[in-house]
Amino acid sequence: xxxxxVLTVALTLILSACAMAGLNPAAKAAVHVRPHAxxxxxxxxxxxxxCTTIVTTDPGISVDAFPVFFDLTEYQGFDYGMTFTSxxxxxxxxxxxxxxxxxxxxGDGVSHAWYVCQYAPVAVTGFGxxxxxxxxxxxxxxxxxxxTVGDCHGGNDGVICNFCAGTNGYIGxxxxxxxxxxxxxxxxxxxxxx
Numbered sequence: 356x357x358x359x360x361v362l363t364v365a366l367t368l369i370l371s372a373c374a375m376a377g378l379n380p381a382a383k384a385a386v387h388v389r390p391h392a393x394x395x396x397x398x399x400x401x402x403x404x405x406c407t408t409i410v411t412t413d414p415g416i417s418v419d420a421f422p423v424f425f426d427l428t429e430y431q432g433f434d435y436g437m438t439f440t441s442x443x444x445x446x447x448x449x450x451x452x453x454x455x456x457x458x459x460x461x462g463d464g465v466s467h468a469w470y471v472c473q474y475a476p477v478a479v480t481g482f483g484x485x486x487x488x489x490x491x492x493x494x495x496x497x498x499x500x501x502x503t504v505g506d507c508h509g510g511n512d513g514v515i516c517n518f519c520a521g522t523n524g525y526i527g528x529x530x531x532x533x534x535x536x537x538x539x540x541x542x543x544x545x546x547x548x549x
Contacts, residue, residue, distance in 0.1 A: 377512030378428045379504045384435065384493045385530040386520035387421040388413040391484050396450035403477050411520040411527025416441075418522055420491045421482045424504055424514070425530070429474050432505035434496040436464040443486040450481045458483050464496035472507035490527070492519035 387409045392399055401421060403409055409423055424433060432451075437458045439445065447458040451467035458465055467480045485491060494517075495501050503511045518528035 377504065377510035378506040378508065379426075379430065379512040380515075381426040382424060382504045382512050382514045383426050383516050383518070383530065384502050384514040385409045385411060385423045385425065385518035385528070386437075386491045386493060387411065387423050387479070388418045388491065388520040388522060388527070389421075390415050391417045391419050394419070394482075396448065396481070400450075400479070403479055405477065406531040409518075409530045411518060411530060412525075413520070413522050414524065416486050416488055416523045418485055418487060418491075418520075419482045420445075420485050420487070420520060422480045422493055424478045424480070424502075425476060427476050427478060427504060429472055429507050430469075430478050430504050431472050431507045432466065432468040433478070433480055433503065434464065434466045434499040434505075435502035436462055436494045436496050437483065437491065438462050438494050439485050439487045439491040440489050441486045445483040445485045447483040448481050450479065454481075462494070462497060464498060466496065466499060468505075487522040489523060489525045490519045490521055493517055 387401060387403060389410060390413060403423055406425060438461045444460055445458050449467060452470045453468040455466040456464050493502050502514045505511050518530040521527035
């Protein structure tokens, strides 16, 4: 009887650990930019299918900045923050079903959720109209940690690398190439979220 009980407890712990593991271990984040244009989530939204269609450089200072998560399997939510260098605030539009928080000032965090599971390799969570004078980046959510991707089964993954956008003459990162600061060890990845 003891052996059956021990085996049952061990199996329960293993299965619950598997259920909590995220399904997006290769998730990456980038900021897509374009000149500001009035629009919504269904109008003038950029078609982003993979890293080659993410534009991270714009010469202007008045831009729409789109947080893009890619190399996904599935998703149902995201936690992240955005930074930008300017004295202006951001007008942020969420494209998810439920949003907690908003990006108003540099460093603000936002959380998104969808009512049903999304099976897609790329997610564009919304966009912000920002006056930026150099770089716009996705950063950890100030309260929730992360940037994280929540899958449809309760698992969470941190992004393994992050690509900033450049404006006003600054050159953004190439989201199709690994960066010099991309962590490639478990310790390095955990260190991104301290």
